[in-house]
Amino acid sequence: MLESFVADIFVSAGCSKEEGGRVGRYLVSANLSGHDSHGVVRVPRYATQKKNGTVVADVTVEVVVDTPVIAVVDGKYGFGQTVTPQAVRIGIDKCRKNGLSAVTLRNAGHVGRVGDWAEMAAAEGLVSIHFVNASGSVLVAPYGGVDRRFSTAPYCVGIPRPGQDPLVLDFATSIVAEGKVLVASQGGKKVPEGALIGPDGQPSADPHLLYGDYTPTGPRNHAQGTGAIRAFGDHKGSGLAFMCEMLGGSFSGNGATDPRRGKFANGMLSFYVDPKVFDPDGFFPKDVAKYVDFVKSSRPATAGAEILVPGEPEARMRRQRLAEGVPLPDDTWAAIVETARSVGLDERRIQRATSP
Secondary structure, eight states, X not given: OHHHXXXXXXXXXXXXXXXXXXXXXHHHHHHHTTOGGGTGGXXXXXXXXXXXXXXXXXXXXXXXXXXXXXXXXXXXXXXXXXXXXXXXXXXXXXXXXXXXXXXXXXXXXXXXXXXXXXXXXXXXXXXEEEEEEEETOOOEEOTTOOSOOBOOOOEEEEEEETTEXXXXXXXXXXXXXXXXXXXXXXXXXXXXXXXXXXXXXXXXXXXXXXXXXXXXXXXXXXXXXXXXXXXXXXXXXXXXXXXXXXXXXXXXXXXXXXXXXXXXXXXXXXXXXXXXXXXXXXXXHHHHHHHHHHHHTSOOSSTTOOOOOTTHHHHHXXXXXXXXXXXXXXXXXXXXXXXXXXXXXOHHHHHHHHOO
């Protein structure tokens, strides 16, 4: 129900039926995985970007450089849920032919949950590594500073496991993704204390520090805020964010994040590796399985707790939410309904979605 409602909103906003379905599917998939920051909370923002022309419907990517193992892909400001799978497919196909590939994507709309693209590669038996930046989205203060200099600069690694869910490490290099601050601002889960920093250097958890004043269902404009998100892990996370800007941004041609750029765009550098080519004896999957068991056998620090490996929380949350549904804060749902009306979706369709 939620997926089809989101799809209908984007069709009304001017996307094809196929693209609307894709956007709905990937946004809801993020919610199902427990990454509400990259889920349907994004609907109002995406719709505004489409209306303003900063994101373009139904784009076919342009391959600027094309060799047997390398591609440079221009997303031409298409929806990330449309242009990113095209770029990932190019990387997968090249890797399957040659055992290894490298693909950059530039000028993409918000690519969503990066773990989706690692899972797409893992489903075909490939290891993948992704460095991402968001040029024009300056949100994060470097270690030791208070001024915004980085995007949230995600990093992701996916490792396939035959017959099991893949191992997927996917995180923003900030303490929280900007979308988590967005969720908190709409009555959802609060961000950790100290995730934000004010111009006076004081840590905070108040979303107003990032967005300034806002109404419950109104837009959130991070340009209005006076504070920043903090990089995780002190100098280590700050250093990794810097390298994501260099590789996902500068190296991809997207550009490292710059407040003067104006127009938002994600850039991504991805490497794809076929374990079967590197490891004809089959050592890799056996050792992965052995090491996962070894890590999970550690005694937990808290009685009754469990050691989880990357990707395990998302897989469990997906099963739980498929069974129980996706919880949404009232303000988030109200903003989605308001967006549906703003793009001219038939009121009867809205009423069907809002009826218990």
